[in-house]
Amino acid sequence: MDDHQFDKRIKDKAEHYQDTGADEAGALAGLHAKLAGFTYVPWYVRYQKTIGYTAAVLCISLLNFGVFSYLQNQHDETLQSTQHALKDQQMAYDSLKLAFETLKETKTDTVYIVNTIEIPAANGQAIASTDGEQSIYFSTIYRPTTPFLSGNGYHSLGIRQLSEVRTEPLKVKMASQKEKVKKKSSQRVPAKVLRAIEKHNMQGIGFQYGPTLRGFQLLTDEVAGDPGWAAGMMAEFILSPAWSIETGIQYANSSYELDDAPLLGENVAGYPGIDDALGELEQIEQTTHALIVPVHLKYHHPISKNRYLFASAGISPHYYALQRFEYEYEDELNATEAESSIKTDKGSWYPGTYDLNLGFEQKLNNKSLLQFSVFYNHAIQPMGVEGRTLRMIGLNSAFKFRVK
Known part of the structure; x- marks a missing residue:
């Protein structure tokens, strides 16, 4: 529609206008009264029942899923615990087997001495002694005639008197290692x-x-x-x-x-x-x-x-x-x-x-x-x-x- 056609329509409307004599003020007041009767309803009020039902279904579904998962997990935990127990037993067996094979093939070559020990010879002189730092010294005159001693080690199981000397420092050493492990385990692990x-x-x-x-x-x-x-x-x-x-x-x-x-x-x-x-x-x-x-x-x-x-x-x-x-x-x-x-x-x-x-x-x-x-x-x-x-x-x- 061009400007000429638009002007013509406006002119025709103005020429054919007839005053009906209606009360325009009353009509406007009626319109305002009608509009006042309407109230704004938020969107969530219209769907409140639907939202409520949806929330209820969601919560029930979560509960059912949780119960099902818990029961399924209980079965899985039993199976996993059995597998872990068998695995631990196998590891313990392998460790003991390895230790046994190692002991069977290894010769004892170290004697630990805490205090100074003297083994008297027939003529009253000492065969061996220590300085307190687990180092053994032998008398030169007895070195060739001591078949049960080899270098700085104890070689024969026939000398039972040295067993107490040999095991005591070992216990101390093991206790020291336990303290180190305990101290390390107490340290904080990074996040x-x-x-x-x-x-x-x-x-x-x-x-x-x-x-x-x-x-x-x-x-x-x-x-x-x-x-x-x-x-x-x-x-x-x-x-x-x-x-x-x-x-x-x-x-x-x-x-x-x-x-x-x-x-x-x-x-x-x-x-x-x-x-x-x-x-x-x-x-x-x-x-x-x-x-x-x-x-x-x-x-x-x-x-x-x-x-x-x-x-x-x-x-x-x-x-x-x-x-x-x-x-x-x-x-x-x-x-x-x-x-x-x-x-x-x-x-x-x-x-x-x-x-x-x-x-x-x-x-x-x-x-x-x-x-x-x-x-x-x-x-x-x-x-x-x-x-x-x-x-x-x-x-x-x-x-x-x-x-x-």
């Missing part, structure tokens, strides 16, 4: 070596899971909340000796109490079910029951063979299954007090919190491990029907089973 050993033993992606329990202190912008707790099942997919992904599901119970409700100011409008007819609002108590689905990236740093330090970061989407609000009012005019309560059990998903964790891990003998950590969570956006920005700080513990 790089420990990771190399674990990487060598890994077969694909590792897996461990187990129950977790944590306690925390809830914080809001206006007041510190009550102590809360959470418990659930967590699983780790081990990508390498240093990195893993942790996820699972937890049930959490938290609450807070606001003794001076007027501090909320205009924010009090976000609290449901407030009845101004009962008097002036003085106190608010809130309790939340929620499901949490953490997703964390975790880094491990070995400090010994069985001890690790770890740090993790991630997010934890929250599903608010139930919220309960209790209010206390005071009517100064009539000198009365009143209470009211309301609960909202229409579940809602929220993006949840940013999470940071620092902790310690101890491996146990039965392929299980203990984890302890401190954590800090901060809400990504306001949560709950009242729209509060929450923070949590606390301690977390977990007992996990390594199944792969």
Whole structure:
């Protein structure tokens, strides 16, 4: 359409315009009223049931996979332990056989002497003596006539008197070697070596899971909340000796109490079910029951063979299954007090919190491990029907089973 055609259409519309006499102001007001009736619904609210079912199926699948892997691993561990035992026995047998063959073919050529020893001859002179440093000296007059001595060594088994002298320093030498081995084993192994050993033993992606329990202190912008707790099942997919992904599901119970409700100011409008007819609002108590689905990236740093330090970061989407609000009012005019309560059990998903964790891990003998950590969570956006920005700080513990 060129400019000439466009001008012609505008001109025709203007010439054929007829005033209907309708109330345009009323129509505009009606349009505004209609638009006010619409509310914005976040995307995750529309799919909250689907997300909930998906999370439940995922957690059940993780649990089933963990149980199956654990039972399969138990069978593999029995087989591996039997193979290791047979291998150890074979190595011990080969070592003993080698030692026996060596002893059978080797002649003793060294005598160890701790103190000065003199072997009297018929004429009262000594045949041999030592200087205390395991060196033997012979009298020159007896050197040709001592067939049981060869150089600086003991040759014949017929002289039983020297057996005690020969074995005592050997015991001291063996004890010294044990001390050296013990001292070397107590030295710290570098983290790089420990990771190399674990990487060598890994077969694909590792897996461990187990129950977790944590306690925390809830914080809001206006007041510190009550102590809360959470418990659930967590699983780790081990990508390498240093990195893993942790996820699972937890049930959490938290609450807070606001003794001076007027501090909320205009924010009090976000609290449901407030009845101004009962008097002036003085106190608010809130309790939340929620499901949490953490997703964390975790880094491990070995400090010994069985001890690790770890740090993790991630997010934890929250599903608010139930919220309960209790209010206390005071009517100064009539000198009365009143209470009211309301609960909202229409579940809602929220993006949840940013999470940071620092902790310690101890491996146990039965392929299980203990984890302890401190954590800090901060809400990504306001949560709950009242729209509060929450923070949590606390301690977390977990007992996990390594199944792969």
